[in-house]
Amino acid sequence: MPIPLSDPQRLDVQTIDIEYEQPACPTQHAWARVPVEPNQADRAALKDEIRTLLKARDAVMVSHFYVHPDLQDLAEETGGIVSDSLEMARFGRDHAAQTLVVSGVRFMGETAKMLSSEKTVLMPDLDATCSLDLGCPIDAFSAFCDQHPDRTVVVYANTSAAVKARADWVVTSSCALDIVGALHAQGHKILWGPDKHLGSYIATETGADMLLWEGACIVHDEFKAFELKALLAQHPGAKVLVHPESPKEVVAMADAVGSTSTILRAAKTMEASTFIVATDGGMFHKLRTENPGKVFIEAPTSGSSATCKSCAHCPWMAMNGLAGVAHVLRTGANAISVEPALIPRARAPIDRMLAFTQAVRAGTQAQAALGAWVPHMGAA
Numbered sequence: 001m002p003i004p005l006s007d008p009q010r011l012d013v014q015t016i017d018i019e020y021e022q023p024a025c026p027t028q029h030a031w032a033r034v035p036v037e038p039n040q041a042d043r044a045a046l047k048d049e050i051r052t053l054l055k056a057r058d059a060v061m062v063s064h065f066y067v068h069p070d071l072q073d074l075a076e077e078t079g080g081i082v083s084d085s086l087e088m089a090r091f092g093r094d095h096a097a098q099t100l101v102v103s104g105v106r107f108m109g110e111t112a113k114m115l116s117s118e119k120t121v122l123m124p125d126l127d128a129t130c131s132l133d134l135g136c137p138i139d140a141f142s143a144f145c146d147q148h149p150d151r152t153v154v155v156y157a158n159t160s161a162a163v164k165a166r167a168d169w170v171v172t173s174s175c176a177l178d179i180v181g182a183l184h185a186q187g188h189k190i191l192w193g194p195d196k197h198l199g200s201y202i203a204t205e206t207g208a209d210m211l212l213w214e215g216a217c218i219v220h221d222e223f224k225a226f227e228l229k230a231l232l233a234q235h236p237g238a239k240v241l242v243h244p245e246s247p248k249e250v251v252a253m254a255d256a257v258g259s260t261s262t263i264l265r266a267a268k269t270m271e272a273s274t275f276i277v278a279t280d281g282g283m284f285h286k287l288r289t290e291n292p293g294k295v296f297i298e299a300p301t302s303g304s305s306a307t308c309k310s311c312a313h314c315p316w317m318a319m320n321g322l323a324g325v326a327h328v329l330r331t332g333a334n335a336i337s338v339e340p341a342l343i344p345r346a347r348a349p350i351d352r353m354l355a356f357t358q359a360v361r362a363g364t365q366a367q368a369a370l371g372a373w374v375p376h377m378g379a380a
């Protein structure tokens with residue numbers, strides 16, 4: 001007899017092992033449980049159920065560009081958003097819905113909760129993590145900061161609430177250059193964590209004095225310059241779009257470098273019909289639907305990722321699926337909570353980032369957008 005869709009048994013998953021090496025990370029081995037793709041009938045039924053439950057629960061979907069295409073399309077169709085992590089945070093904070101269903105990885109849910117503590121924030125799987133977060137444990141990172149008290153601590157959003165609480169500034173890849181550049185112009189020396197590739201790119205671009213934590217994204221770290229050069233030779237007119245979490249040899253070959261939003265913008269505006277793209281495979285859905293007629297080719301990796309034999313796919317982003325979204329909307333399970341004592345300290349550098357980006361958007365000079373920031377107020 002078929003199992004009803006509302007039965008938790010329908011949350012069919014396969015568990016995959018992930019091995020990685022990061023010198024600063026105590027975890028050399030992790031895992032992800034990835035939902036089994038539903039058949040067409042289940043898929044349609046789950047989507048219908050989610051549409052109904054979103055209305056009934058006063059809920060809205062907030063999806064990242066890297067999650068399954070179904071979760072991107074459904075978010076947009078139902079009045080939610082699919083975006084990078086900066087816009088996810090802003091959208092969740094400003095939307096009137098009392099429940100946010102965040103499809104992404106855990107730090108995204110935590111950020112949403114810290115910005116909207118009165119709202120319920122649900123995630124399809126609370127164990128969806130990130131190698132940058134895993135590779136930056138608070139005790140070790142805090143000790144690193146203590147050794148360099150003269151430096152302003154800037155952390156990437158892909159970190160735990162505890163690490164954010166230790167930082168002066170939180171940044172995403174879409175605003176990191178502007179914020180570090182403005183801090184550098186004010187004479188700040190930077191302690192950066194956790195992504196070494198992004199940190200190295202920002203240091204090169206801004207000229208800032210940056211001390212880097214040794215973390216990496218297991219997806220972007222795999223892109224290979226030698227193979228990219230060979231692929232480019234096969235597509236001589238192609239433009240190369242690269243996320244700056246990639247190694248610097250790959251970044252050096254890019255025609256455009258930037259966050260997922262920057263990559264999307266570049267694909268729309270650059271005069272080329274073929275693009276080679278170095279970022280998570282989830283991004284190709286949006287690139288292809290927004291640019292019919294253009295060709296998008298995945299940049300070569302060292303071999304295969306945990307979830308995909310021919311491309312880069314984040315195993316933790318892949319933990320998000322339709323069945324998980326339906327399950328949390330039905331039951332209220334998987335509500336994110338953040339240790340209350342951490343919230344004010346972790347939220348302060350996030351609010352600073354949001355205020356800075358808002359001011360820059362409004363046309364304020366980056367220096368002025370730093371406002372009356374008091375150095376190290378987040379490092380208490």
Ligand code: SF4
Pocket residue numbers: 066105129130131132158217218219220245280314315316317
């Ligand atoms: Fe983290 Fe990389 Fe996955 Fe993004 S793609 S969540 S940075 S492991």
